[in-house]
Amino acid sequence: MARKATNKLLQKAKKSKSDEFYTQLSDIESELKHYKNQFKGKIVYCNCDDPRVSNFFKYFSANFEQLGLKKLISSCYRRQEIDLFNREKTESGFYFEYEGKQIDKGESKKDEIEVIHFKGDGDFRSKESIKLLKESDIVVTNPPFSLFREYVAQLIKYDKKFLIIGNINAITYKEIFKLIKENKAWLGINLGRGISGFIVPKHYELYGTEARIDESGNRIISPNNCLWLTNLETPIRNEDITLSKIYYGNESKYPNYDNYDGINVNKTKDIPKDYEGFMGVPITFLHKFNPNQFEIIKFRKGNDEKDLSINGKCPYFRILIKNRRLQKSQLIETEKIERL
Numbered sequence: 001m002a003r004k005a006t007n008k009l010l011q012k013a014k015k016s017k018s019d020e021f022y023t024q025l026s027d028i029e030s031e032l033k034h035y036k037n038q039f040k041g042k043i044v045y046c047n048c049d050d051p052r053v054s055n056f057f058k059y060f061s062a063n064f065e066q067l068g069l070k071k072l073i074s075s076c077y078r079r080q081e082i083d084l085f086n087r088e089k090t091e092s093g094f095y096f097e098y099e100g101k102q103i104d105k106g107e108s109k110k111d112e113i114e115v116i117h118f119k120g121d122g123d124f125r126s127k128e129s130i131k132l133l134k135e136s137d138i139v140v141t142n143p144p145f146s147l148f149r150e151y152v153a154q155l156i157k158y159d160k161k162f163l164i165i166g167n168i169n170a171i172t173y174k175e176i177f178k179l180i181k182e183n184k185a186w187l188g189i190n191l192g193r194g195i196s197g198f199i200v201p202k203h204y205e206l207y208g209t210e211a212r213i214d215e216s217g218n219r220i221i222s223p224n225n226c227l228w229l230t231n232l233e234t235p236i237r238n239e240d241i242t243l244s245k246i247y248y249g250n251e252s253k254y255p256n257y258d259n260y261d262g263i264n265v266n267k268t269k270d271i272p273k274d275y276e277g278f279m280g281v282p283i284t285f286l287h288k289f290n291p292n293q294f295e296i297i298k299f300r301k302g303n304d305e306k307d308l309s310i311n312g313k314c315p316y317f318r319i320l321i322k323n324r325r326l327q328k329s330q331l332i333e334t335e336k337i338e339r340l
Helices: 002-020 025-032 055-062 127-135 145-157 168-172 174-181 283-287 324-339
Strands: 043-046 071-076 094-098 138-141 161-167 186-191 198-200 219-221 226-230 262-264 278-282 294-299 318-323
Touching: 002 145, 025 055, 025 186, 043 055, 043 127, 055 071, 055 094, 055 138, 071 127, 145 161, 145 168, 145 174, 161 168, 168 174, 168 226, 168 283, 174 294, 186 283, 278 283, 283 318, 318 324
Parallel strands: 043 071, 043 138, 138 161, 262 278
Antiparallel strands: 071 094, 161 226, 186 226, 198 219, 278 318, 294 318
16 A cells, blocks of 8 residues: 555656746747737736746736736745655745835845745635635736646636646647637647747756756756647737648548548648638647637547547547638628529
């Protein structure tokens, strides 16, 4: 029994490694510059951030007046249980409220920030943290990847605007995909290599060809597999994908699925402009998805609820879509014929 418990703890520790990724200020600046006009008069809550070291706190406090913020709240979780990796009970979680006066130009020096301690650990699911969440307008942070589904569900439950970082695979979660399909969430501007890397603790292994230690001594890894998820308006959200490929006459390039009445499209750039039926496209399509141009039908599964397949083989996850523009033009043509 003891060995099983130990293995469980080790697996838990392995799973939560990505929960120790800390966002670089340069990546925050690169994404946030696209949303500046949406923060005026708002209360921003960074509920997974130690205000003494968080780059999210640093960004918003430094740009408090420029963004026209009403208030900035930053809160931090502190694990309190004793286990294999933590032999002593630590301090309680804490938070800090900033209204543009306490810190000169947002320089978040540890000795200048007098935090307020929670009674509990400061987990985003705690009553104390939820009370601050209810007070806020927009949540911006890098939440625990292992709790991403639960984290997003809470934001939706309390009807909050948000801009958060997650793993690209998060869009394959049925809960997250449902939000995207229903136009309740969408991808931000940067993803993949557009997010240059994360600061990790000293004990974390530096892996990958782009792993490095910066001039400040920060240990950085670049997994190149993350994205921003949001329900704030983005400048590219209503831009059509330019389509140049032709289906009719090139049918062999677009094989049909075995278990769904639709064609397979391997790259977003290869979506044909003249195909009115169902098409399976890669999940990266969502980065350019315009809900006015395309309708999302379903994710990954055919009519038999098995993975979409071609000659018995399954391509990587596909999203089934349909071109709204062609549907609309067909309707117009039908109405013209009926009038005649």
